Structures are given as C-alpha cells and as structure tokens.
Amino acid sequence: MLKGVFDQLSELGNLVPRYTGPRCLLERHAVGGCDACHSACPHEAIETPPGTYGVRVDPQKCTGCGLCVQACPTGALEYDLTAPLQSVHDQREQPADPRQPGPPEATLTCVPSGAGGPSLPCLGRVTPALVAAAGAWDVPLTLIHGDCAACPVGRADVPERLGAVVEQAQTLRAATGRPARVTVRAAVPEDQGRALKVSRRGAFTSLLRAGGRQLSQNLPERPLPFVDWSDPPQRTPQEWTWRRRALKPVPPAGAGVRWPAPLVDDKCIDCPVCANVCPTEAITRELQPGGGVRLLLNLGACTGCMACLHSCPPGAIYEQPGWLLAAFDVQVLLRESDHRM
Known part of the structure; x- marks a missing residue:
C-alpha cells in the first residue's frame, strides 16, 4: 500500500514548496518571529539553520503534504495554485452524471485515499483561495481524504485543518452573499476508481495544457518561477491574489x-x-x-x-x-x- 502511494507521489515531480525569503518573518526580523511552518510539518522537514535567518525545507524529508504552506501567514512558502484551480474550474463544465442527480460538482482527493479523480499528495494543499474560488464559480466542491491518522504523507488532524480553511474562506465570501458549497469527508469504497470525467472540450484543452502528454489523475506539479522582487506585483503571493479575485459576485x-x-x-x-x-x-x-x-x-x-x-x-x-x-x-x-x- 505505502509503496503505491510513494510511487504515485514520485510522479508528481518536485514536492518541495517554493521559499521566498523576503516574505519570511524570520528574515524580516519581525518581533516574535514565526514558527508556523515548523509547527505544522509532520516530518521535521522544516529547518532553521544555525546562525541564519529564514527557513530551509529538507527535500529528503518533505512529502509535499502542503501543511507548511497552508499554515504560513505570509506566503513565504507556496505551491503553484494553477493546477488545482484549473481542475475545479474545468469540472464545473462536465456533463452531469445520470447516476448522480443535480448539477456537476468538483472533487479533489488525496493520493493516499485511493479515491479516483483529480488528486493532490495531501489535502493539506487546500487553501482558502481554492475554496473561495469554487464559491466564486458557484461549483460544489467535495474534498475527499483517506485515513489521516495512519497516513505517511500528512498528519492526523488534516480534516480539522481543512475545517479551519473552509471557515476562513466562508468568512471572506460572506461579503458576496454566496457562500462556497463545500463538503469534507472520508473516502468510501464507492470512491475507488472514480474516473476523471471531462467534456470533450475540456479534455482537448487539458491535453494542450499538458503539451500532449497523457492525462493523469494526479494534478501536475509545476515549479513556481523565481520571484523578481523588483516587480511589486510579484511580491504578493498567489494565495492572496486569488483571494481577491474570488470576491465574486462583486460585494455590494x-x-x-x-x-x-x-x-x-x-x-x-x-x-x-x-x-x-x-x-x-x-x-x-x-x-x-x-x-x-x-x-x-x-x-x-x-x-x-x-x-x-x-x-x-x-x-x-x-x-x-x-x-x-x-x-x-x-x-x-x-x-x-x-x-x-
């Protein structure tokens, strides 16, 4: 079981989040500093080298769970949000499944759950911006996790952390008058082998995006480019850029x-x-x-x-x-x- 999980994770590429030093409160010498990433990491992969400021992620210990990114208050650690956002957006255009009455919904699962569909290494990757964007697009979002207590990737309290993420997104979306429709649940046997259904148009678009490579249920990793600090817009992390964009419908x-x-x-x-x-x-x-x-x-x-x-x-x-x-x-x-x- 574990070998299969790690084999799938190895296909995702570089699992280590990007670190942007100028955004770190340790490098900024903020009073009180910050240890949110270190506290959130379940594998002791976050290090503060002696005699230095800032943090380092040990690639040998990092599983790509994303919990450090989820906890970081400044976006100093981050993953590219493009793939999960695009997945949620595209799933809203899927034809309705006759076996599941109602409008199309988007799902995101974790690799260890074994559930099919678009998957992330861990649902610790889910952030308020992703949930808020689902609300902006008015697509129901179901987050399916595995047995977090026994998971080698994340940690036992991932469902509780997801609850806090959803609450933060809903607080942001309150101004729009349209809360996000989000369900967080454990995987069930019926989820096994869940197919990634996309429309013909969506599949063609995805193929173009992937450069002709075979579609995979694992959402593709894409390393974030270097931050050019001389360009002010690049100083704002993707997370907060998308939180702002997700304020749709426009609040009164x-x-x-x-x-x-x-x-x-x-x-x-x-x-x-x-x-x-x-x-x-x-x-x-x-x-x-x-x-x-x-x-x-x-x-x-x-x-x-x-x-x-x-x-x-x-x-x-x-x-x-x-x-x-x-x-x-x-x-x-x-x-x-x-x-x-």
Missing part, C-alpha cells in the same frame, strides 16, 4: 470584506519599522521633499500577518478586520506627517 458597495490589515493611530513616531518588517511590502513609506512622511497601504498585498502590529515600537498600529471593496483599488493613506525620525 457598503458590504465589508473580511481582510485583516493595519491602521495607524496618533502614537506613531514616523519610524520605518512597519515598512521594514512587512513581508510583501504592502506598507510603503514615502519621504516627502519637505521632510515629512507618508505611510501607504496596498490592501490587496497585505496578508494580515500583523508583523507590523507586533513590531511597532510605540504600539501605534491596530488591526482593522473589515474593509470596503473600494479600498482594494487605491493606496490607503495610513498616516501623513510633516516630520520624520
């Missing part, structure tokens, strides 16, 4: 979108700490010709990690959990002063 003008981000009060001393620790440089500090400072926030790039709040020397930063949709389209002015440190 007065509806608050759950997107935790910082605001600044009058205790601010105009120091550069918040901008220095921000892992995506969502906070920028503009020096004015007359000696003043403007502190700006790119809301869509903010991951809500609150490193700025925890690191602020005078405690001038506080969290605002909800924002109007219009705030995503402008630079939010956090503070403007006529002097600086």
Whole structure:
C-alpha cells in the first residue's frame, strides 16, 4: 500500500514548496518571529539553520503534504495554485452524471485515499483561495481524504485543518452573499476508481495544457518561477491574489470584506519599522521633499500577518478586520506627517 502511494507521489515531480525569503518573518526580523511552518510539518522537514535567518525545507524529508504552506501567514512558502484551480474550474463544465442527480460538482482527493479523480499528495494543499474560488464559480466542491491518522504523507488532524480553511474562506465570501458549497469527508469504497470525467472540450484543452502528454489523475506539479522582487506585483503571493479575485459576485458597495490589515493611530513616531518588517511590502513609506512622511497601504498585498502590529515600537498600529471593496483599488493613506525620525 505505502509503496503505491510513494510511487504515485514520485510522479508528481518536485514536492518541495517554493521559499521566498523576503516574505519570511524570520528574515524580516519581525518581533516574535514565526514558527508556523515548523509547527505544522509532520516530518521535521522544516529547518532553521544555525546562525541564519529564514527557513530551509529538507527535500529528503518533505512529502509535499502542503501543511507548511497552508499554515504560513505570509506566503513565504507556496505551491503553484494553477493546477488545482484549473481542475475545479474545468469540472464545473462536465456533463452531469445520470447516476448522480443535480448539477456537476468538483472533487479533489488525496493520493493516499485511493479515491479516483483529480488528486493532490495531501489535502493539506487546500487553501482558502481554492475554496473561495469554487464559491466564486458557484461549483460544489467535495474534498475527499483517506485515513489521516495512519497516513505517511500528512498528519492526523488534516480534516480539522481543512475545517479551519473552509471557515476562513466562508468568512471572506460572506461579503458576496454566496457562500462556497463545500463538503469534507472520508473516502468510501464507492470512491475507488472514480474516473476523471471531462467534456470533450475540456479534455482537448487539458491535453494542450499538458503539451500532449497523457492525462493523469494526479494534478501536475509545476515549479513556481523565481520571484523578481523588483516587480511589486510579484511580491504578493498567489494565495492572496486569488483571494481577491474570488470576491465574486462583486460585494455590494457598503458590504465589508473580511481582510485583516493595519491602521495607524496618533502614537506613531514616523519610524520605518512597519515598512521594514512587512513581508510583501504592502506598507510603503514615502519621504516627502519637505521632510515629512507618508505611510501607504496596498490592501490587496497585505496578508494580515500583523508583523507590523507586533513590531511597532510605540504600539501605534491596530488591526482593522473589515474593509470596503473600494479600498482594494487605491493606496490607503495610513498616516501623513510633516516630520520624520
């Protein structure tokens, strides 16, 4: 059984997530640091080399479960979301199965479950953006896991972690008035050999996408390209880019979108700490010709990690959990002063 699981995983390519150092709170020297990835990893594959800042993933120990990525508050660790998103999107166009009345649904399974259909190494790869996107496309999504307590890939609490992911996605989607339709369940015998059904058009598209290679139930791995930090849009992780895109239908003008981000009060001393620790440089500090400072926030790039709040020397930063949709389209002015440190 285990040999079959690892044989399938080996076909997926490089299972190690991409690490982007400037997004790591350890490399940013944020007060309190962060050990979310280390705590989430079930195989001690996350290392912090002595005398260094940041993390390293041991490729010999990493199983590609994705739990470190799921836990990372800043997108420093990430997988390409394209394949699972495309799979969910394409499945909504499948012809209805006469044996299963109702509209088409999308499924994602884990390799160890043995259930057929589009599969990931572990459902620890599922993130709020993926669930929110399914809601945006109005396609029911079923997440099928195996015996997590005995799994060699992930860990026993994967179903509970999935529940937290779904809750986070639903909180984001509340502003749209249309919650995602998500079911999380264990595999049953009827799932064995579940075929990946696609329309003729979908199959042709998939073949083109795969460059003519044979279709596989395992969703293909694609290494993420190097992040060009000089290009501001690349600083925002895919996860938060897709969370923003998944706000469909468009929320009403007065509806608050759950997107935790910082605001600044009058205790601010105009120091550069918040901008220095921000892992995506969502906070920028503009020096004015007359000696003043403007502190700006790119809301869509903010991951809500609150490193700025925890690191602020005078405690001038506080969290605002909800924002109007219009705030995503402008630079939010956090503070403007006529002097600086």
